[in-house]
Amino acid sequence: MRSMSAAINFKSHLSELFAQALREVAPDQPDTSILIERPKQVAHGDYSCNLAMQLAKPLRKAPRDIANALIAALPKSAVVEKVEIAGAGFINVFITTVAKQQVVHGVLQAGAGYGHVHAGGGRKVGVEFVSANPTGPLHVGHGRGAAVGDCLCNVLHAAGWNVTREFYYNDAGAQIDNLTLSVQLRCKGVTPDDPSWPESGYRGDYITEVARGYIAKETVIADDQQVKACGDVNDAEAIRHFAVAYLRREQDLDLRAFQVEFDVFSLESALYTDGKVEETVKKLIASGHTYEQDNALWLRTTDFGDDKDRVMRKSDGGYTYFVPDVAYHLDKWRRGFVRVINEQGSDHHSTITRVRAGLQALNEGIPKGWPDYVLHQMVTVLKNGEEVKISKRAGSYVTLRDLIDEVGCDATRYFLAARHPDSQLVFDIDLAKSQSNDNPVYYIQYAHARVSTVLLQWGGDSAVLQHADVGVLDNEYETQLLQRMIDFPQVVEMAAEELAPHLIAFYLKELAADFHSYYNAVRILVDDEKLKLARLALIAAVAQVLKNGLALLGVSAPEKM
């Protein structure tokens, strides 16, 4: 199977051939990068190489002459049909249909494993995402983080990385104090419209429910902890404990409804109780990068590229949030993550320099650009044509669960993950609801369901399709589908490399489009038995790739809709 899929990787195969030709034609230019790309137009072949144009300057020769020399020096390959020179000096390579047809067997044999590559080499990568503080239900922004982060994890796993999904939350500090106070006031019957309600208090209705649960002495289970409310309105510590557990449980339910699961939950409070914060502070002081000023302890983060120094210990004796943050990342490093990716909203981007600076100051041999970050831009929510401002404190809110209930899990996930994280996203709830049939996710799922129906009508044993003679698959629709499936592993590899899960969504849309065109133009269940089996094998392979790709997005692949 491995040798099969390696043989189907025409891109790397051609890359090797051109590398050999390069050594012969231009031995003095060994560092020239060999780029093999897929031309947009079929007339330009299946793959093209711009090596000749790159060499034109150093060799001081015409690109077309170099191209001729390269082609002459190109080792023979059974999969290459012909090689042409075009345009300014492109070398266009055409692959034999026979070689492309092998992808059908490759897909059917590999099954759910088709699209997996070993770029990651089994190395450990930790991906932290969502990481919402337990001060309210998850909103659309968290949803984007969840969709992008989870999809990224799936993609990295498929690319051969050993992935750990991690959720970090702050269960101490000022925001939690606000939460505790808000719940306590609600317990005492004070409402947000009361003049005594604090400015920084949380006003959402969910606070009332937490208070009700506390008074009713409910028991909640969250993160393997069981917390029973004592009901004492004056016991702030008990309220805090209960409120955090209650909201964590709510978030867990949101995440479950969104089909997202985490391997590890990390608590900020644990970093204190385990002594990791103290240890980090000591190490930073020992490093010589700290100083006392205005009754506070500062870290000279400007030594590491920050634009100003940062306070570590406030004059009231407490640490700023960034100290446990550094301690947390030191802990990640020690847990053996050669790579860590933090998926966050771009409103937190200022922490990047700070955390990296803190880690550099520790002098623990942590690489300079560690950890990596994927920042998604803000989500704007439109409802009734108007923007809904998301504010926990004001209580105006579009929760992730509302969205899932109204739009559906599959469509919500697709919508939030199918765009480049860098671009701002407008989530029009009415549009997503009323025109849900126009959502591309249904287009892709429909292709999958159509294949299922055809296979059902055929009624044969799909195991025999693995041995179908695919040599008859040679019309333009079929070769297009073959090539598209051949591309899939490289799309996965690219998505993992670029940390760009949206590439999967766009690939699937194209594969589905190729299939729908084929389906409309060519009949699958023809009388010719050999041709029928070949076509069935082809569409079964297409369905498998669709399913694998949808799985990366965390979207279902229904057999009927």
Next chain:
RNA sequence: GCGCCCGUAGCUCAGCUGGAUAGAGUACUUGGCUACGAACCAAGGGGUCAGGAGUUCGAAUCUCUUCGGGCGCACCA
């Protein structure tokens, strides 16, 4: 004011780390179900890639700059 991200068809968005005539979806105009699902397909019009300058065989992509939008700039997280 400083830093990061963005600006591509009326609208929503791609554009494979510099390649060939800039692409999808949607909307609009047409055509296609007496053969496997019409949640589909086929065809058509629609562009100063925000503006300008530079780098080179070649720029939506890289650099500089102007304009416009978002987000940061705490002894909050």
